[in-house]
Amino acid sequence: GNSVTQMEGPVTLSEEAFLTINCTYTATGYPSLFWYVQYPGEGLQLLLKATKADDKGSNKGFEATYRKETTSFHLEKGSVQVSDSAVYFCALGRDSNYQLIWGAGTKLIIKP
Amino acid sequence: ETGVTQSPTHLIKTRGQQVTLRCSSQSGHNTVSWYQQALGQGPQFIFQYYREEENGRGNFPPRFSGLQFPNYSSELNVNALELDDSALYLCASSPRTSGYPSTDTQYFGPGTRLTVL
Numbered sequence: 001g002n003s004v005t006q007m008e009g010p011v012t013l014s015e016e017a018f019l020t021i022n023c024t025y026t027a028t029g030y031p032s033l034f035w036y037v038q039y040p041g042e043g044l045q046l047l048l049k050a051t052k053a054d055d056k057g058s059n060k061g062f063e064a065t066y067r068k069e070t071t072s073f074h075l076e077k078g079s080v081q082v083s084d085s086a087v088y089f090c091a092l093g094r095d096s097n098y099q100l101i102w103g104a105g106t107k108l109i110i111k112p
Numbered sequence: 113e114t115g116v117t118q119s120p121t122h123l124i125k126t127r128g129q130q131v132t133l134r135c136s137s138q139s140g141h142n143t144v145s146w147y148q149q150a151l152g153q154g155p156q157f158i159f160q161y162y163r164e165e166e167n168g169r170g171n172f173p174p175r176f177s178g179l180q181f182p183n184y185s186s187e188l189n190v191n192a193l194e195l196d197d198s199a200l201y202l203c204a205s206s207p208r209t210s211g212y213p214s215t216d217t218q219y220f221g222p223g224t225r226l227t228v229l
Binding site for chain 1: 147160219
């Protein structure tokens with residue numbers, strides 16, 4: 001079946017550090033891949049997405065590349081800020097299956 | 113443009129009771145999906161509504177039911193509440209311009225926190 005595995009948190013970094021949050025998936029065919037972010041007290045927001053192999057999604061300095069050969073969609077940012085503190089979710093979706101399948105989330109804490 | 117809204121924000125019920133949660137979709141969005149998010153976990157898909165009909169369902173029992181209205185707002189009903197139903201319930205809306213289901217960008221509301229005692 002389809003599934004998503006994320007690295008466990010919390011991940012604690014200092015401001016301006018480099019960020020990587022690992023995400024790997026299991027799926028048949030060619031799913032779309034997403035990163036959503038949940039800030040404290042707020043709803044989920046789409047951060048970026050990629051719909052086919054080798055696509056790179058990017059937004060707000062975050063990037064993730066759809067790697068079919070390693071079934072991965074790791075989230076990266078070159079220099080994190082305190083305001084990036086949130087929970088990050090990796091998800092996959094299939095057009096024929098209309099639902100999103102989610103990882104467990106990774107809490108990110110950025111210290112000044 | 114108004115985003116996705118949900119009501120109530122918090123709710124406390126006792127085991128065996130019934131609950132109705134409400135969602136107003138973003139303007140122009142005709143598809144609504146409901147998710148259950150237990151503490152410390154990712155959301156689990158409950159079901160999706162498109163044009164007032166259930167369009168797909170996750171692994172949830174029939175006591176979880178829903179409705180979508182002509183204005184595309186939606187309700188989630190849960191009967192015979194159990195302690196494990198305690199969770200954050202998320203509603204997400206998306207535009208669907210063709211007859212084919214899509215997992216295109218979904219816009220989430222802030223959620224309803226349900227506590228079952």
